[in-house]
Amino acid sequence: MTSPEPETVRVRFAPSPTGFLHVGGVRTALYNWLVARGQKGTMILRIEDTDVERSTEEAVTAILDGLRWLKLDWDEGPDVGGPVGPYRQLERYTLYRDAAQRLLREGKAYPCTCLPEELAARREAARSAKPAPQHLCPCRTAGPTPGRRQAIRFSATARARVGWDDLVQGRIEVAADEIDDFIILRSDDRETPVYNFAAVVDDALMGITHVVRGADHIPNTPKQILLYEALGYPVPAFAHIPLVLGPDREKLSKRHGDVALQAYRDQGYLPEAMINYLVRLGWAHGDQEVFTREELIKAFQLERVGASPGIFDRAKLDWLNALHIRQTPLDVLADLLAPFWGAAGVDPRTVEARSRTWLVQAVALFVERSKTLLEMARSMAFLFAPPAARDPKAEAKFLTPDHLALLAETRQALAQAPDFSAEALEDLVRRLAEARGRKLVDYAQPIRVALTGTTVSPPIFPVLALLGREVVLNRLARILGPG
Structure with a gap:
């Protein structure tokens, strides 16, 4: 096999399938992908599986699935083939x-x-x-x-x-x-x-023009340069991107929390948010914080990657993910929530029993207050079934005998309400409170705790309207008991 004549930029992401796909590795894949797409080059995926004792097919699948979830596609690789394959090192021993x-x-x-x-x-x-x-x-x-x-x-x-x-x-x-x-x-x-040897042979025969990888590979590079020269291969350009560190400035590891891409996917982080966050761990484009994929492809340059390590900040990721959730169309969010209902304790059949219009209206109530899709699904759980348990502090504070009397009065008024819209319900309860010389919150908070099990929820009157008269009356009756 001879290496192709590189007419364009050719880069590669070459993970070892010996465990989970680390977020640091994901950032390496992202930087390579941006170089390829920004310069209309070729992105290659190569599986470095020479460690047969530790490499697993499960890990290979996780790598491919994770990259697909992030929409970091590749032009050549083990599943799509290409002119310089095979693309797994176990198949390249000759x-x-x-x-x-x-x-x-x-x-x-x-x-x-x-x-x-x-x-x-x-x-x-x-x-x-x-x-x-x-x-x-x-x-x-x-x-x-x-x-x-x-x-x-x-x-x-x-x-x-x-x-x-x-x-x-x-x-x-x-x-x-x-x-x-x-x-x-x-x-x-x-x-x-x-x-060091396998990487040089592979990169040379695959025509890799730019080796973009973590700074922990710097000690390998002198040996690799000697090998390129000894074999008569052109030496590619090297770009050693800074490591991703934890808040204590130590290399990011499990002791800092979740480091596997799959964990963030399972918790309901959006791929767009992960891309947006990881690209900024070492690269900047002025003061801009939020990017579309198209903006990143146009703006990204290796020369603007800093040499200092990036510090993984979970709070910053949460902020970005919440922002991307708010920017996602409501009907799309309704579909994205589907995999999270089970983990949120919601029977998916109860979701399917609702109309799509109803579900989109429900999502609209929670989109401004959710950092992840899983958090949103958990917050919405009370819409589909009464809460299995209530916050003891909330119950002690807002379900006292005095509050239960207000709830009973409220239930009677709700049963007779001619209009069950959010605006009409708020006006009705406000008039009840004024007639008693009470504040609206004296009625609203007991209603909220009774229906949701907590003191934190979207505005309660849109929630009442969404739940509907029958569900609201039944749940209040369960709280009030017989009589």
Whole structure:
């Protein structure tokens, strides 16, 4: 296989299917996607599954599903194919072996039979040696030990420095004597390629022009540049984007809360909000905070990505998600809520029994006060069934004997009300309160607690109108009891 002549930008997202799709990895995929779409280039999805003990098909499926949910499509990949496939590393082993054999033939690599504990002992001894030896592996000069399985080790060519002009981090250089010879093919039964080698072979043969990845890969880059040069491949442009950190400025992990994309999807975050939030973790376009996808494609530039880590701020994500929820058409939100009814304790059949017009009207009451779709579904649960339990503090404060007497009076008035619209109901209850010398809230809050189980809900009179006379009277009767 030969690499294509890159006429346009070619980028890749290359996750390892060894676990969940981390939000940091999602941001890497997003930046690659924006580069490809903004420059009318090609986005490639490659699955790096050489770690067969930890890689799972379930994780592969989760990666593909997560990217599809975010609408980060790809032009070439394991499911859609392409001219430089296959796009899973397990299916590319012949290519790695061929490249390694070429390096052996050209004297740029050599067989190695060193055991890990032997190299560890030599490394320890080298710490006190002056000057410290550059090459720890004796196989470089003495040859492999007979009878042992052979790995293949790359011979780091002596040169002054290895460097590159990073599109994000600026000029980076490493002294060549800091790079020891390193394994490129392991000695296991599969002759498994190490990450640095497989990535170089794949990126070169796939014609990748820009390698956009996390800053934690900076230490790998000098070795990879040496491999590109040894194999005679053009060196791509590198852009090492800053890491995503938690509020304590440590690398974002489970101890900071949810870090898997699936968790945010399950909680009802919108893909547009996730895209909007993640893109701003390291990139800015003036003071603009909110973007459409089209605006991002037009505005995004790698050169405007900062070198400092991004701090994951859940409150900021919640704010953005709430904003995107409010910007979503009500009928669309009604459809988006469908997967969340069960988790919110609502029988989906009770939702289906309602008309679409009714459901859209219900969504309108909650859209301004919901941070996520799951939160919205939970807040709406009382519309479909009486609350299983009430807030004890609310009940103690607003369902006292005095309040129950007001509720009884209210129920009688509601039963006889000629008009059950929100405006008419508010006027009716207001007149009841005035006749008793009471405030409207003295009636409204007991009604709210009785019907919703809490003191927090949308304006109560539109809720009454939406629930309808029969449901309201029945729920109040359950609170008031016989008599």
